[in-house]
Amino acid sequence: MSAQTLSEKMISKNHMGINIASVTVGVGILTFPRALAKATSGFDGLISVVISGLVALLIGWLLAKLAARFPRQTFFDYTAIIASKPVAYALTLLVCLYTMLFVSFEIRAIGNIAKQYLFYSTPVEMITLSFLLIVQYAVAGSRIAMLRLNLLFLPVVLVVIFFVLVFTTQLLEIENIRPYFSSSWKSLLEGSKAVGLSYSGFEIILFYTMLMRNPEEGPKAMLLGLFIPVSLYVTIYIFVIGVFSAEVAKNLTYPTIDLAKEVEIPGGFFERVESMFFTIWIMTIFNTCVMWLDITILNLTSMFRKVKKMVWILALSPIIYFVAMLPQNLVDFFAFADAITYFGMIIVYLCPICLLLIAIMRGVKGHE
Template sequence: MNNVSYADQKIGSREMVIIIANAVIGVGILTFPRSIADETDAFDGWISVLIAGAAACLIGWLLGRLASRFPNHTFFEYVALIAGRPFAYLLTLLFGVYSTLLASFEIRAVGNIAKQYLFTTTPVEMITLAFLLIVQYAAAGSRIALLRLNLLFLPIVLLVIFMVQVYTLRFLEWENVRPFFSSDWMSLLKGAKGVGLSLSGSEIVLFYTVLMRRPQDAPKSVIAGLAIPILLYMTIYMLVIGVFSPAVAKNLTYPTIELAKGVEVPGGFIERVESLFFTIWIMTIFNTCTIWFDLALSTLRSMFTRLSKFAWILILSPIVYLIAMTPQNLIQFFAFGDRLSYFGAVIAYVIPVLLLAIAKLRGVKDSG
């Protein structure tokens, strides 16, 4: 009788692909068409998505190379091998702060959007708290079980999004997508910068490679995992512009939600597709948020081993909630997201790439 492959507390390359895809598909999928339409002309924003996606794949591949170079060590341990323990403590702590901020951002996004479209009379504080409690409960269990939830949810998410895209094709107006290639390169690069936060997530490979059966496959898994949201973002942007026009897309807070609201399934099989879309989107945010909450816990536990996981959950949860409730309106909320993307670019991308260069120059590799 064969052993159950899921009983070894390890994840495979396919699971890493899906985990990265789920980590990337988050709040940004609802707002990114607006930020691109602000900078580019007509239909050309898909080029910005492609540029941002190529940059994300390159950086993600480098992060995968760094993590696969030390397959038997945690992030804190291999940073200590490369740059010394004091720097490892500092960088791991900053990663913990970054993960905590991202979890807060995602949780508040659920509160904002659920209040606007679903629970109009419920205070956003209560919606946010309820979602945090669910994330807290999930993070308290097994890390492997938490990661494997992605295998269950992602196919459903992709299926519903594909259905939304198919049924919006009939609303396309070709006048909205012309003229082609009218944006200059500077505008396209500014649009690519606007997709930055939406494509963040590949940095989780730095922490989860140690759980892989074949850590050497981490770089390829990152590329494959990023390919899914990049393709998804390109098609969603094209449809948003084709249906609403660039001028309208610039003034929609959540263009992707408005796209789903216009869907009508023939025969009345589903009367309100946006309700189904909200359901699967909340499943996606749940996965994304639990990943960041888990990373915040794991980074802190790797440095301060005396406290248990449950103790760290009790410490972190009120901090996450207070940060989530700090923005007083949507302007402050989106400004918080922009600042977070710049902070993450340095902590999650620039410094780890420099660490990879130092490890190669000094010949530092996994010793055990």
Template structure:
């Protein structure tokens, strides 16, 4: 695949916002209402979403401050300046493991849900392989082209989700959302934990600030980029609970897809809106997988500098596929995702915050 040559070799603040938002809106948007409903009563899950969103946006803003302190350094050099090269090698490799794991999880999710909703007679292995080949093709091209796909896909995704929400408002039932404020604080915090596991994405600012026209805008862009999916999660949760009730949502594997199934477009122009919704949702998964693949390659290249990008694509593709095929059923798949979430919180949020604290204490910044 020939790389496209761009005159503008930097991404704007708006593009960074779209990249982060599209990365976060992935598999979690289909399952999170069930996770929250399992921990909270009636309508109170919105409080957990609000708390989790506030915490995630604050942490993401701090990660943006860390990235803006080193606007000309890639991630490996950023860590090396703060802690030394040995730890930089270790942390960079851990990020590559997280990116590989994330790509594997996302493509397996596409395989499972596509088989369930669209191609019921097609083996999951073939669906997953086909999707991986598409992601592989895009990852072999220009990084800027890959990142700028988010400018095309995100508005379409948001428009379709908004349409689904508007057409399901008439199914809302007041009894499904009462009583209010009946959940204790420990249950609300459990909901925060469940949601927080699927809200990683702010760490992208540590890798892509070097590509920004205005790296000083990194804190603002990552905060707004995280705020978009949080607002989306809030509205989807409220409508899902209002339509189905929390008792029903606890027993739905993919509540958001069930919500889309209830949409009826006047005039019969679209008979199966859930198919359209799912097709559009694949766009966000595609972006998440592509960015994860790109991060895996970029981090490994910074450690093993003599191996080309194309070689890494050939090495990583079978590894990602084999990892994706490890879960044998949906229960193992969700456990696979929970473990990824715990690992991601530590790698993407906890350790970078420690790096920021060390950089502040030592007075380390770009050029020092």
């Protein structure tokens, strides 16, 4: 393989940052204003967004440092080097379980929201299955081509969000944002935890750093990747609270989509902007699902090298679909989401940070 061909199969620091932003800005951005409004009052939610963003950046930086110590090696490979193969098998299988559960959550979220805003008469089971089949098709192709879809889709999503915010500016009421600095530290930390759950996704740095041209630039990519969602969360929270007030936002299932419903284009030449907004948002959730399923396959093939990629896709898809259909209502669905996130905090945050500390103490380092 020529050096030029190898370079074409690598991704840059900025591309990795866009991938991180795309996977982070998923379903969570549609729901976080509700959880944040319940925990804090008015303006103070912005403090919680910043606190949780800084914590996410610190954890992400540590994860990037771990992956950068072992360039061109998979998560399983460098975990085996640091902590032995049995530990690597156990931890990597748990990571696969976590990523599969995340795919189940995302495809069910698509089913729920699409039925509510787009396909009123279509069973959620069929919407979810259709979306899963499309995700399967994307994962079956080239990994680099799949990652490069984010370069195409994320700018479109950001433009649509900007469009929605511009046309809701006239609906902002400063009184809705008040009071200022009235929440206790306990409330602010509770709000940070609530919005922090929506930052899940930046852990992809653990698995895709090996595809970077310069793996040592992983921490810088993390900075770019989290700057975008933190900025979006701050802006969207201000608009949701400013338009609806905190009391109303507490009772909205998807406040960000409801914000899009408030858009009125002069002349009335385009109605139901929330349908367009959600249709565009499907691209982001699609990329998120594809990356999580691809990471599942990547980890499984790194452990069981003789099993082909397509075999894993076909074997795992029925399990993912079955799990996605388990929640019977929205209460179960959001409880499922919280359980996945807390499980992920242990598996893809705490354990890798412990691996980094062990690697530093033992002086273990990979070679490119």
